[in-house]
Each structure stands twice: as C-alpha cells, then as structure tokens.
Amino acid sequence: MQYLITFKTLTQAQRAARLLERAGYTLSIRRVPPDLSRSGCGYAITIRKSAYDAVELLKNSGLWTGKLFRREGEEPFREVLP
Amino acid sequence: MIYLDSAATSLYRPPAVERAIVRAMRTLANPGRGGHVPAMRAAETVYACREEAAALFHVPDPSRIVFTMNATHGLNLAIHSLVRPGTKVLISGFEHNAVTRPLHAAGADLKVAGRKLFDPAEMLASWEAALSWAEVAVCTCVSNAFGYVLPIGEIAGLCRNFGVKLIVDASQAAGILTVDYESLQAAFIAMPGHKGLLGPQGTGILLCGEEGVPLMQGGSGAESRLQTMPELLPEHLEAGTLNVCGIAGLLEGIRYVRERGEATILRHEQMLLQRAVSELSGRGLELFTGEEGQSGVLSLRCPWMDCEELASRLSDRGVCVRAGLHCAPLAHESAGTLECGTLRMSFSPFLSAQDVKKACEILVETVEEAKRN
Numbered sequence: 001m002q003y004l005i006t007f008k009t010l011t012q013a014q015r016a017a018r019l020l021e022r023a024g025y026t027l028s029i030r031r032v033p034p035d036l037s038r039s040g041c042g043y044a045i046t047i048r049k050s051a052y053d054a055v056e057l058l059k060n061s062g063l064w065t066g067k068l069f070r071r072e073g074e075e076p077f078r079e080v081l082p
Numbered sequence: 083m084i085y086l087d088s089a090a091t092s093l094y095r096p097p098a099v100e101r102a103i104v105r106a107m108r109t110l111a112n113p114g115r116g117g118h119v120p121a122m123r124a125a126e127t128v129y130a131c132r133e134e135a136a137a138l139f140h141v142p143d144p145s146r147i148v149f150t151m152n153a154t155h156g157l158n159l160a161i162h163s164l165v166r167p168g169t170k171v172l173i174s175g176f177e178h179n180a181v182t183r184p185l186h187a188a189g190a191d192l193k194v195a196g197r198k199l200f201d202p203a204e205m206l207a208s209w210e211a212a213l214s215w216a217e218v219a220v221c222t223c224v225s226n227a228f229g230y231v232l233p234i235g236e237i238a239g240l241c242r243n244f245g246v247k248l249i250v251d252a253s254q255a256a257g258i259l260t261v262d263y264e265s266l267q268a269a270f271i272a273m274p275g276h277k278g279l280l281g282p283q284g285t286g287i288l289l290c291g292e293e294g295v296p297l298m299q300g301g302s303g304a305e306s307r308l309q310t311m312p313e314l315l316p317e318h319l320e321a322g323t324l325n326v327c328g329i330a331g332l333l334e335g336i337r338y339v340r341e342r343g344e345a346t347i348l349r350h351e352q353m354l355l356q357r358a359v360s361e362l363s364g365r366g367l368e369l370f371t372g373e374e375g376q377s378g379v380l381s382l383r384c385p386w387m388d389c390e391e392l393a394s395r396l397s398d399r400g401v402c403v404r405a406g407l408h409c410a411p412l413a414h415e416s417a418g419t420l421e422c423g424t425l426r427m428s429f430s431p432f433l434s435a436q437d438v439k440k441a442c443e444i445l446v447e448t449v450e451e452a453k454r455n
Contacts, residue, residue, distance in 0.1 A: 009304040009317045010114040011145045014129040029125075031117035040306035043114075065314075 003051035004077055005058070006032050006044045006066035013043035016063045020045065020054050036069060036077060055081060084441045085402045088277065089226055089254060089379050089428030093402075095280045098334040103282060106330035112323055114303025124326045131333040132316070135287055138340055139256075139271070141263045148288040148316040149324055153253040154180040155297075156272030156288035157220075159319060160249045163294040164218045164269060165190050172216035172246070174205065174232060175416035176225035179409045181251055185220070197416040199225075200372030202233040209237055213244040218269075221248065223255035227408040227426060228370050228417060229355070229379025231259065238266040247292075253277060256287075257339045258348050258377060263289050270294070278347075279339060280431075281332030284325050294319050347431045351378025354429040354438045361442035367449065370417065370424065378429035381419075387452045389425040395448050401441045403427050 007013040013029050020027055025047055032042035044066070047054060051068060058064040068081035085093045106127065111120035113128045132144040141147060150156040157180050165171060167189030173181060175197035185192060195212040196205035213219070219241050223234045234250060241248040247269040252261045257278025263271060269292045275285025288294075296311045300321035304312045311318050339347065355378050359371055362382065370381040384392055393405035406423040407414050414420040429438070 009302075009312050009314050010125055011129065011132070011316055012314060014125065015143070015145055018133075029122065039308055041114075041304055043304075 001048065001050075002071050003047045003049075003054075004032075004036070004044045004069040004071075005047070005051060005054065006036060006042050006069070008039070008042060008065055010043045012063065012065055013045055016058055017045055019057065019061055019063060020047075023054075023057055025054060033077065036067075036079075042066075052081075083400045083402065084433075084437050086427040086429065086433075086438075086441055087402050087404050088430040089229075089408075089426065090404055091274075091276045091283055092278075092280050092335075092430060094430050094432035095331075096334060096338040098338065099280060099282065099331040102334045103327050103331040106327040110326050110330065112303075113326065114317070115301075115323075127330050127333065128324060128326060131329045131336065134333055134336045134340070135289075138336055139261050139263045139289055140265070141289055145315050146263075146290045148290055148294075148319045149329060150272070150286035150288050151284055151325070152276070152286040153251065153272045153274040154286075156270070156286050157181055157249065157251060158184045159288055159294060159297045160270035160272055161185060161188055161190075161220070162297050163292065164247055164249065170215055170217045172209070172212050172219040173412075174209075174221045174237075176228070176230060176232065176410070176413040177220065177222055178226055178251065178253065178413075179411070180253070181220050181222070181249075182412055190218075194412070196232075199228060199370065199417045200230050200375060202231075202236075202375055206233055206236055206240070209240050213240055213246055216244070216246045219246050219248045220251065222251040222253065223259060223261065224253075224377050224379075225410070225413050226254050226379070227410045227413045227424065228381050229254075229377040229428075230372060231255075231375040231377055233375075235262075235265065238268060242267060254377060254379070257335075258344055258351065260344055263291070267291065275328065275332040275335065279332060280335030282328045285328040285332045288319070290315055290319070296321060298322065342431065348377065350431055351429045352376070354378060354433055354435060355380055357435045357438045358427060358429075358442055361439055362445065365446055365449070366453075380427045381417075381424035382427075383419065383422065383424055384449050384452075387449055389423050392425055392445075392448065392452075395452075396441075396445060399444050399448065401444050 275281035
C-alpha cells in the first residue's frame with residue numbers, strides 16, 4: 001500500500017514533510033504524476049503506511065492543501081480524500 | 083590588507099561558506115524543476131536555509147522566508163506591494179537610496195521624520211507626531227552611513243498603534259542585532275545575505291508578514307498550467323531560478339551567526355569601534371559617534387583633506403574603507419555632511435583589535451602627512 005499526499009508547491013510539501021518526519025513518519029517527496037495534477041507541476045509526499053493520521057496532523061497544523069491518493073502494487077493511484 | 087568595508091559587503095567569511103558554494107556548483111540543480119536527485123538535493127538545501135533563517139529571525143513559518151537578490155530587491159518587492167501613486171509614506175531621515183528611490187518611482191507622497199543623529203528620543207517623538215498622517219512607513223534598523231541604531235522596536239510599536247503598515251530595512255542589522263519578526267509584526271523585513279549574514283553577494287531575504295504582490299512573473303516549479311504566480315508563499319514572490327549556490331553559502335553564514343550569536347558579534351564590533359575611536363581621538367578629525375546606540379560603523383571627516391582622497395591614499399597603503407555618500411544622501415543631509423560626505427570604517431566579526439589599531443595608525447600617518455604638505 002502506498003499513499004500520496006499532494007501539495008500545490010514544493011515548499012508546502014517540504015514543510016509538511018518536516019512535520020510528519022518529526023511525528024515519526026518515513027516518507028519521501030516526489031513529483032505529482034501528471035494525471036493527478038490539474039494545474040501542473042505539483043509535489044507530493046509518499047508514505048508506505050496508512051496516511052489518514054498524517055492527514056489529520058496536517059489539517060490540525062493548517063498544512064492540508066491537497067488531496068490524498070492510494071494505490072496497491074502497481075495499480076494507478078485512486079483519490080481517497082477529500 | 084585590512085578590510086574595513088563590511089557595511090558594504092563581507093569579505094571575510096567562515097570557510098564553510100566557500101566550501102558550500104563550491105559543493106553546490108558541483109552537485110545541486112534547480113529546486114522545484116524536477117524530481118531527480120540533484121534537483122531534490124537543491125530543494126533540500128534551499129529549504130534548510132529557509133528553516134535556518136526562520137530560526138534566526140523568529141519566523142514561525144519557513145514559507146514566509148522569500149529569497150531575493152539583495153536587500154534592494156526585497157525593499158522593491160515590499161514597496162511594490164504596499165505603495166501606489168499618492169500613498170502617504172513616512173520614512174526616517176537615515177534611509178538608503180534602496181528605500182527612497184523605489185518610493186520616488188512608485189509616486190509615494192513622502193514625509194521624513196527623525197533627523198538628529200544618535201538621538202533616538204527625537205526619532206520617536208518625530209514619528210509619534212507624524213504617524214497619524216501616514217498609510218505606510220519604511221524605517222531602517224541602522225544607518226549604513228553612521229551606524230546609528232534606530233529604536234526600531236519602539237517605532238514598530240508606534241506603527242501598530244497608529245495602524246500603519248511598516249517595512250523594515252534590516253540591511254545593517256541582520257546578523258548583528260536581534261531582528262525579531264514576531265515582535266516587530268512588520269509587513270515586510272528586507273535584508274541582504276552578503277553583509278552580517280556572511281553569505282555571498284547576490285543573496286537576500288525578505289521576511290513576509292503579508293502575502294505581497296509579485297514584482298516579476300515567471301517559472302516557479304508549481305501550478306505551471308496557470309498563467310498567474312502560485313498564491314502560496316514563498317513561490318508567490320520567487321519567479322525564476324533561485325541563486326542556489328548563493329543560498330547554499332548563505333545557509334552556512336547564518337549557521338555561523340546562530341552559533342556565535344548576534345550579541346557576541348555586536349559586542350566584538352563595538353569593541354573594535356571603541357578601539358578605533360580611541361586611536362583616532364585628539365588628532366583633529368571629526369568622529370561621528372553616539373553614546374550607546376552605534377553598531378560597528380564609524381564615519382569621520384578630516385578638515386584638511388577630502389574623504390575620497392583620503393580613502394584613495396589608504397587604499398594605496400592596504401586599508402580598505404569607503405568614502406562619499408554611501409548611497410544614503412538623505413542620511414548625510416540629516417547629519418549635515420551632504421556636501422562632503424564622510425569616510426566610513428565598518429568592522430567585521432573576523433577583524434582583530436590589532437587590525438583596527440594598525441589601520442588607524444596608517445590613517446593618522448596619512449592625514450598628518452597631508453597636513454605637513
């Protein structure tokens with residue numbers, strides 16, 4: 001299982017990544033796949049475990065600006081939030 | 083060579099700054115312009131610098147740190163965001179051309195308050211009397227020409243009381259005096275990276291209390307389908323490729339400042355200032371000094387020698403100082419030195435008392451030679 005949390009800008013993704021890392025998440029920052037980004041050139045955080053708690057943490061910190069996607073194996077990402 | 087022109091730009095820097103710049107040139111690409119390793123390394127370095135600056139200036143959110151080319155760029159951004167033709171803008175009598183020229187270009191209705199050198203009480207009284215007129219205010223923390231430390235905390239408090247938006251020019255303060263974003267609550271605070279923060283030329287920081295209006299439009303690495311800049315800071319105000327190598331160096335400069343401490347650096351520079359005053363007193367020179375509120379900058383005049391000529395002769399003898407108006411004619415008008423300018427010595431955390439003593443001895447020899455001839 002892989003989760004993807006998208007952000008509008010790289011800096012927002014970095015800020016969120018710092019917050020989640022401090023909370024114990026293992027993650028990486030990557031480009032948003034083109035089919036998931038309507039406005040183009042976004043960045044995302046990938047997490048390899050359930051990301052719902054991470055989303056709550058981001059919401060409580062005012063850093064939730066994007067969407068949450070999930071995929072299993074090599075399947076395409078599917079939007080699960082909002 | 084003895085370099086006494088750190089108020090213009092730092093020459094002596096921590097070795098880590100140079101190493102970081104070279105490493106960045108070899109390994110870092112363009113942040114936000116790709117997901118490959120060199121791009122992401124660059125992004126990490128840039129964000130680390132935002133975090134380091136946020137910690138130094140007490141900014142809770144690193145995305146409020148916008149990178150600029152220099153303080154002038156930051157001040158232009160801030161003025162462009164807040165000032166329209168006819169906007170009533172209050173400024174101190176010690177502002178640099180980096181403030182006054184963009185204000186003139188924007189068509190601001192300007193008023194100057196506080197013109198007595200080394201007199202913070204007069205500054206505060208003048209501002210209190212004038213602030214009810216103003217819509218926007220711009221104030222420097224320290225006069226670049228004289229080292230006069232303005233009461234910026236109190237001025238910021240007055241601006242809040244009068245509901246006036248404040249732009250702070252921290253060019254001579256950043257890295258030397260405490261610049262506290264949270265307590266100042268200014269709309270914008272601009273500073274260079276290449277002076278007290280010990281980074282390379284071509285770097286600067288704008289602390290954004292407001293979202294601002296972009297001065298330039300262009301690539302940002304975000305929301306590329308849109309034909310407007312991203313709404314979120316810092317990308318909102320950062321069009322085009324950042325000076326990644328410079329920012330890598332600036333990161334190390336800020337780390338040095340945080341490790342050594344601004345208070346320690348200020349004490350050192352003020353010790354050097356006192357040494358210079360002591361060496362140069364009683365020689366017939368006019369020294370511009372305050373009782374307390376003076377940073378590591380000393381302006382002086384020699385009654386029998388033009389300051390540009392004196393600076394030129396000192397340069398020939400290996401002492402680097404700056405003469406003239408220091409891009410601050412308003413400050414010189416306030417101090418009564420507009421016609422002749424001054425010779426300015428400015429100190430650095432890496433100079434020793436012996437360096438300053440030697441430079442002063444050369445200066446005294448030079449002016450005494452001129453007097454004899």
